[in-house]
Amino acid sequence: MKNLYLIAYLDLKESIRAKWFLVYSLVFGGLIALFFIAGVTESQVMGFSGLSRLLLMYIQITIVILPIFILITTVRSISGDRDNHILEYMLSFPISLKHYYWGKVIGRFITVYIPVLFAMVIAIIYGAIKGAAIPWSIFFLYTGLLFSLSSTFLGIAFFISSFVKSSEVALGIAFFIWIFLLSFIDIALISLMLQQRMNDGVIIFIALINPMELFRVAAISLFDPELTVMGPVAFYILDLMSQSVFVVVAIGYPLMLGIAFATFGFLIFKKKDLV
């Protein structure tokens, strides 16, 4: 186990020093600062105000930028090391592939998750200083949702990284996955729904197996448990499960998806030529 911690620790240290980490942290920290400066906590839209409104806006923006940040920064972790012969040297020491791979996963997960969480913690602390009511339940559930969303995209990134030989191709695939899950799949499903070529239930199922869509709906359900803003789609979801079960699924499914992708990635990494 010492080698697992060693790899995680060194990857974490290396990442924290990297320029992308600085930009990454500034983006999420800057978002929170911007919301406070813009007076988001003082505004009221559709019944949301104070810190709840700030967290709602934060989560809406996070859903767009967090996956692409994780994909871009992580997808090159193994393929990049392979590309520039770092892997060739580092793996010439007696370290198991299991420890190397999962150590990298753990180190990178801490790197990508901490700034996102930290930005929310700053918002809570600043809000508390300003005397705002702190929506703890929303905070903890968002923490869980962000944790599982981070793990999904980290798992996907490591999966891509394990089989792609060049980091340019890895970046291209990562970008395609992001844009596909963010909008292409929605556009395609909306078209199918409009044309009524497929059963509505199937379309909603396909939409909800998209972790980004699930995250989005789960985030809405925290403010609007009846999902009224979603219209008739809410019936499909809430007829199938209660809101609390839906939130558990929204955290558990992306987490499992991330672990599954990372595991597939490891199996490929182990079976393929290392350099």
Place this chain on the structure above:
Amino acid sequence: MIEVTNLTKKFGSHLSLDCVSCTLKDGDSIALMGANGAGKTTLIRSILGYYHPDGGEVLINGQNPIKERTNVLKDISFVPQLPPPIKLSIEELMHYISVSADVDKERIKYYANEMKLDINENMNKSFFKLSGGMKQKLLIAISLAKKSSIIIYDEPTANLDPKARDDFYRLLKQNKEQKTLLFVTHRLEEVKELVNRQIYMDMGKIVSDEIF
């Protein structure tokens, strides 16, 4: 001891190693030579367990370098042709090596000093920010500090000035007893005093194997 038996490795349709067989015994110092693309690096990487062979096998002291990776690599030191752009600081790199391979940091410092490299002044510097020669000296120091019975060098002196080359060969002479030393080189005259065997490869095959 390294035993390579009928080793074949293909990359797509390109045959990089074509049924290569050889035995490298303890105490052998080998100059592995051949033109670019002859298969030298593929052979070395197969010995290190990086490639899954299409045929044949490699055994290091009776163990498969892919299946028994950690056991095998405990006993191998490797210096690549070009130092990789590792972003870790020297201190972190030494920590990695010391924990993963149980190498005493003081020994690395000792050999670095013998190679005229003052690493104490550069401990917090990123490895990739060192000059080419300094990187190579550090990798050589690590390879010697590791106390392995098999040392593999892929053109290790490419970035070294003549004085550093002399230091390197001097240290190697002091440390080569009972070790298998495998040099990939294009300049036999440089390592002639060190080696007792010359293997020449071409088109993925061993075309000559001379013992001096």
